Structures are given as C-alpha cells and as structure tokens.
Amino acid sequence: MAHRTPLYDEHRALGARLVEFGGWDMPLSYTSALEEHRAVRTRCGLFDVSHMGEVELRGPGAMAAMARLATNDVHRLADGQAQYSLLCNEQGGIVDDLIVYRLGPAQLFVVVNAATTVADVAWMRAHLTGEASLDDQSDAWALLALQGPRAARALGPLVGRPLDTLASFTIRDDVLAGCPVRVARTGYTGEDGFELFVPADQVVPAWRALLARVRDEGGLPAGLAARDTLRLEAGLLLYGTDMDATTTPWEAGLGWVVKGTEYIGRAALEAARQGPRRRLVGLVMDEPGVPRHGAPVLRAGQRVGAVTSGTKSPTLDSFIGLAYVSGEPTTPGTPLTVEMRGKPLRAHVVARPFYRRQTKEGA
Amino acid sequence: MNIPGELRYTKDHEWLRVEGDIGEVGITDFAQDSLGDVVFVELPAVGARLTRGATFGVVESNKSVSDLFAPVSGEVVAVNDRLAEQPELVNQSPYQDGWMIRVRIGKAGELGELLDAAAYEAHVASEHHG
Numbered sequence A: 001m002a003h004r005t006p007l008y009d010e011h012r013a014l015g016a017r018l019v020e021f022g023g024w025d026m027p028l029s030y031t032s033a034l035e036e037h038r039a040v041r042t043r044c045g046l047f048d049v050s051h052m053g054e055v056e057l058r059g060p061g062a063m064a065a066m067a068r069l070a071t072n073d074v075h076r077l078a079d080g081q082a083q084y085s086l087l088c089n090e091q092g093g094i095v096d097d098l099i100v101y102r103l104g105p106a107q108l109f110v111v112v113n114a115a116t117t118v119a120d121v122a123w124m125r126a127h128l129t130g131e132a133s134l135d136d137q138s139d140a141w142a143l144l145a146l147q148g149p150r151a152a153r154a155l156g157p158l159v160g161r162p163l164d165t166l167a168s169f170t171i172r173d174d175v176l177a178g179c180p181v182r183v184a185r186t187g188y189t190g191e192d193g194f195e196l197f198v199p200a201d202q203v204v205p206a207w208r209a210l211l212a213r214v215r216d217e218g219g220l221p222a223g224l225a226a227r228d229t230l231r232l233e234a235g236l237l238l239y240g241t242d243m244d245a246t247t248t249p250w251e252a253g254l255g256w257v258v259k260g261t262e263y264i265g266r267a268a269l270e271a272a273r274q275g276p277r278r279r280l281v282g283l284v285m286d287e288p289g290v291p292r293h294g295a296p297v298l299r300a301g302q303r304v305g306a307v308t309s310g311t312k313s314p315t316l317d318s319f320i321g322l323a324y325v326s327g328e329p330t331t332p333g334t335p336l337t338v339e340m341r342g343k344p345l346r347a348h349v350v351a352r353p354f355y356r357r358q359t360k361e362g363a
Numbered sequence B: 001m002n003i004p005g006e007l008r009y010t011k012d013h014e015w016l017r018v019e020g021d022i023g024e025v026g027i028t029d030f031a032q033d034s035l036g037d038v039v040f041v042e043l044p045a046v047g048a049r050l051t052r053g054a055t056f057g058v059v060e061s062n063k064s065v066s067d068l069f070a071p072v073s074g075e076v077v078a079v080n081d082r083l084a085e086q087p088e089l090v091n092q093s094p095y096q097d098g099w100m101i102r103v104r105i106g107k108a109g110e111l112g113e114l115l116d117a118a119a120y121e122a123h124v125a126s127e128h129h130g
Helices: A008-013 A033-042 A062-069 A117-126 A151-158 A200-216 A224-233 A266-271 B029-035 B108-113 B117-129
Strands: A017-021 A024-029 A045-048 A053-058 A082-088 A094-104 A107-112 A133-136 A141-147 A171-176 A179-184 A193-199 A278-285 A296-299 A302-313 A318-326 A335-340 A343-350 B014-019 B022-027 B038-042 B055-061 B065-069 B074-079 B101-105
Touching (some): A033 A045, A045 A200, A053 A062, A062 A107, A082 A117, A141 A151, A141 A200, A224 A318, A278 A302, A278 A335, A296 A318
Antiparallel strands (some): A094 A107, A171 A179, A302 A318, A335 A343, B014 B022
C-alpha cells in the first residue's frame, strides 16, 4: 500500500482526487487542476508536499561531506541560506536533485524527491566522509508549500516574524499557529512563496490555519496536477521524468549547479563539459496536442530525440514541452516535429522558462 | 454522476442523443470527470463516414489521451467548432454545450446495441469497482 501523508484525511474531507505518486497517495486535484493553477499564478495555493524526503547532515565535517556529495558549491552558503544542487554518480549521471539549507556551520538540512528518498539516503550514507552523521528525518517532517503572489499576505499574520526580512532562498525558524516550524522562501512553481517544514504530528492544525488564510486571499488548496503544470511553465525539471542517472547536468541545462571542486563524478563531468551530445530544450507546439513523455522528436526528417514532459500551458494557452535533442541547431526558433500517435505535429524550440513572473506583490 | 435518462450510451463512455435520423454524440459526465481538464478535442470533418465502434477522434487532457469511438455508423453532418477554442466545454457541459459531432444515422438497427441509462450506470459501477 502507498504511504499516506499526515494530511491524508484532510484531503479526503476536501474531496480531493487522490493518485499514487512516488509510492505515496497524494492529492492530484481538489476541484479543477486548471483553477488551482490559476489560483497560484494570480493569488495563492497551498500544497501538501509531505512526500518529499528530509535528511539532516550534522557534525564538524558536515560542510565538507556535502561538498563531496553534491555538485553545487556548498561553501558559498551562509547560515540560513539555501541552494539547488545535484547528486551525481562517478559517471556524471544525475542521482537526484535537491535543495540544501545551511542551518548552521555544522548542520545542513537537505530536501530530496519522494520516489528517490530511500535510494538517496543509502547513496549519501555510502559516500559520507569525515566527521559527519546523517539522519533521515523524512517521517518526522510534514512539508507544506504556500505559493503565489499573495503567499506572503496569506502567511504573514500566522507567523511571528515579518516576512519581508526573509529573502528568496533563505530559511529560518518561526512559530506557526503555536507550532515550531522552519519557514523557507523556496518553491517549485515560478512564483514567490514559502515552504514550511512542520513536525508531522502537529501539521493538521497548521494546515487548517494556512488554508483558512489562503481562502481569505482568494486562493485554493492545490494538488500535484497543478504543481506539474506550474513547474513546467517555470521551466523546472522533474527528476525521473526530465532527468535521471543516464543524464548529465550539461545535457539537462543544469551546468549552473555544477560549481564545486570535490564532488563525486567531477572527473567525468569535466571531461564531458564541452558539447554535450544532446540538450534539453523547451518547445512549443505549432499544431494542437499535448507532447507526451517518450514521443519521438524529429528535425529535418531525422529522429533527434524524445519528449520528456508536456502540457497545455494554462498561462500561455499553448501546448509546451521539454525534449532532449541531439546535434545542432537547438536555438530558439528551430523547427521540430513531434510524433504523436503516429502523427507528425509541427513544433519549434523556445527559450526556457516558458513563464517568468513579472512583479512581486507584498513581501 | 449525471446520466440523463433520454440518452443512449456506449461502454466506451460516449453518449448518443437521437432526433429523427440524426444522432448527436459526446462523452459522458463520468468520462470527462475521469479525464480531468480537457485541453484538446480532435474531431472529423463534416462529410466523414463513421463505422460503429471505430475511432472518430481524440480527446486529450493534461493527464491522458483517449480515442473517441463512434456509437453508430453514419455520415458526420455537423461538428462542434466551439470545442477548438473552448475544449473545457466538455468538462463544464458534457451533455449540452460539450457535444462533439452530429451524425446522419446509417443503420438504425445499431441503436438497439447501445446501452440505456440504467445499463450504462451499471456498467460504470462494475468498471469503477471491478
């Protein structure tokens, strides 16, 4: 049986359509995925993402151990700062993507994907070096994502400290509805917003208090379907769908996350830095149809790759996707063909992200 | 779930509204709910000839893509052009504004092979819980 988050009964009571994702029964949508998507783009939405894994690295060697485990330069982090990073194998293939929060000089808090949590913990334990210990705290934490231009307005009255002093990609302790929480200004939607780490056994009242504030601001509870269309519009990758252990960061367009000097896989990645044989590109369909994962992609009649993600973009009102494409050109405007159900449909390459937020409301 | 008593149904979740020798075709409330937000409907051109049980189009949501199966054989005499711009009508109004095509029924005998509302409801229940 699939795992359930501590909010499973809340989702049922809200009438959510549940779906199995990464070994978890998760809300796919509550009312309409489209309305939930629009709520996040224009007001705010509240997601239960407690399926994500949380791992803590502690000890005087925690920073050095993380510098060895992940590709980004963890030494650039000051206390309370966060960075996006990758675990890679010796061949330079991506084991997972993650967010690293530095809570203190000897304490790192790492968030990993749900489906890969068990494998990541095993991988990190196997490659742990120096004076550092690793603690899988995934069961102890619930994780709520409050996202959208009105997220700060919705959250502000519930927490003890003013949110305008919480910068993007930082984290700090606070109290929410009487419950000790970690509040981070991070997310996976392309909007301003927060991720709230709440002790699993205290999350129900926190969720209810947040949801009431979200509704006051015209927002909605939002499910995984909206989360997927939001992250895709924002050009954010999904591990296991857009990248996996056969993909290098260069191919996935994640070279900007490869900044460390001691990480596993460095030799292979340095050797492969020049001219990856394929690149992840954004595409927009010129004929209607959702590009589906695995659909063949052709350029000038030659098969050059395959789609990894696709959707009808609610914000752009067009069909968008991501695809790996070999060879050149892959510049914006390059015409491609996506073969769907045996039918060739015209598309072209566009720059990512598909959507970028214009203004920031409140703070 | 809404299953109007005056319509006939296929096991593939299309409905047929018969008026004289014309049949109007769409997908059921159950089908639209299962698909989620419909983002694209591909339909045949007026004049196309349909064979009962063969695909006549495609309905896509972000979640999945499904073939549309002709409930009866016949010639397409009208297509709901509004669905090109507003595929969400299939979700909002599956039995009215979300209709897909109108067919001049070629073989009236085929109508007897379709399900009535009670039989369709039983079919959905068995499929859903089976």
